[in-house]
Amino acid sequence: MSDVAGARVLVVGLGVSGYAAASALLSRDAKVRVTEFSDSPQLRVRADELRALGAEVELGNHDLDALDADIAVVSPGIPPDAPVIAALRAAGREPWSEIELAYRLARCDLVAVTGTNGKTTTTSLLAAMLAAGGRPSVAAGNIGLPLIEAIEQVPNGGVIAVEVSSFQLAGIDRFRPRAACILNVAEDHTDWHGSIAGYARAKARITENQTSDDVLVPNLADRAAMDIASRSSARVAPFSASSDPTDGIGVRGGDVRWRGRKVFGLADVPLPGAAGLEDTLAAAGTALEYGVEESAVRAAIEGFKPLPHRLEVIAEHDGVTYVDDSKATNPHATLSAVRGLNAVVLIAGGRSKGMDLSALAGSVPPVIAVIALGEAADEVATVFAELVPVVRATDMTAAVRLAAARSVPGGSVLLSPGCASLDMYESYAARGEDFARAVRGLIGGDAR
DSSP: OOOOTTOEEEEEOOSHHHHHHHHHHHHTTOEEEEEESOOOHHHHHHHHHHHHTTOEEEESOOOTTOOOOSEEEEOTTSOTTSHHHHHHHHTTOOOBOHHHHHHHHOSSEEEEEEOSSSHHHHHHHHHHHHHHTTOOEEEEETTSSOHHHHHHHSOTTOEEEEEOOHHHHTTOSSOOOSEEEEOOOOSOOHHHHSSHHHHHHHHHGGGTTOOTTSEEEEBTTOHHHHHHHHTOSSEEOOBOSSSOOTTSEEEETTEEEETTEEEEEGGGOOSOHHHHHHHHHHHHHHHHHHTOOHHHHHHHHHHOOOOTTSSEEEEEETTEEEEEOTTOOSHHHHHHHHTTOOSEEEEEOSBOTTOOGGGGGGGTTTEEEEEEESTTHHHHHHHHTTTSOEEEESSHHHHHHHHHHHOOTTOEEEEOOSSBSTTTOSSHHHHHHHHHHHHHHHHGGGOO
């Protein structure tokens, strides 16, 4: 499908992707009806804008008797067991996610990245490599810019690096990236998918429509990623941070090697820790397998700046490095963050989302002490009680002060909560910013 003119399209949800989908459809002369269960001043502004363009918009309810449409596009935040989804399926209409709609309308190639952790960093670095290779490119999808908007910015002959979440992948039909990367698959969003198996099935859909003309770049060290790869029809080119696979990208000595030859040195990796190395290998492997020149990959790595709140070094003081990894909202992300660091005083906790936090025990060593924070402070304290000293903190300022007092020269104070932020903050970004303020307040003008 490349033309939706005249089609009756139902858009369920008026968040960022729903609004973008409705706007794009209206610009293509589709007949659009939007239904949104919530109501707020921001949603009313969006609704008025869409009505002015010719859409019918329903706020504060889903009229389940008014779902007739040729196409239904559903926002990723709407769970699969929602009544509106059940009603659509009962009417014989399988809902699409916004990335499915965008794929069908796109004129350019898509390369896609998924995983439990590291998606945004990897996608950003991959987009930089594609751009350095001379192709019109942009990063889009779950990273912030809706894919349906990005396809308007990238012409035929270009390529979009797309971060895709399990929510988005659950709503695809024909979505087919020319190159796809699976970073890792660990417990997350089981409340939405129903189980870790359901979550893994959604992740596997990234390669569902790939053929032997496409490539899949999985993490050789991740069992679930390799299990997905074993069932893919795409050519498989794995990445590894601990070996040198002949059919992919990996490490030998101090070199990063692709298909048996050096591409760049480990000292050139722009991201800290083992997780940073894996993200760099994943982006480089995907770019190289897609056809980007090695020189372009090196140029992108040289100019890349780490994203905020993802293993971001805030300051160094008295031999201690203060690191903001507030984006780590599950235990797997925290375990990835501590690898490659030394003598870590870990600030962890928040809203656990019902996840089992016991896996955090695997962070010892290098974790030498823990500051427990937020709703899950007691759970965190229980996990570490027999392993390392644990202290509870009432707020971030106290947490940083307590962590600094237990740090050692050559070590790190690491905010990597392993939990969501919504018990104390509006977002993980707000949590990270509070950590940075607390660090700077503690060490003052000595921060660097």
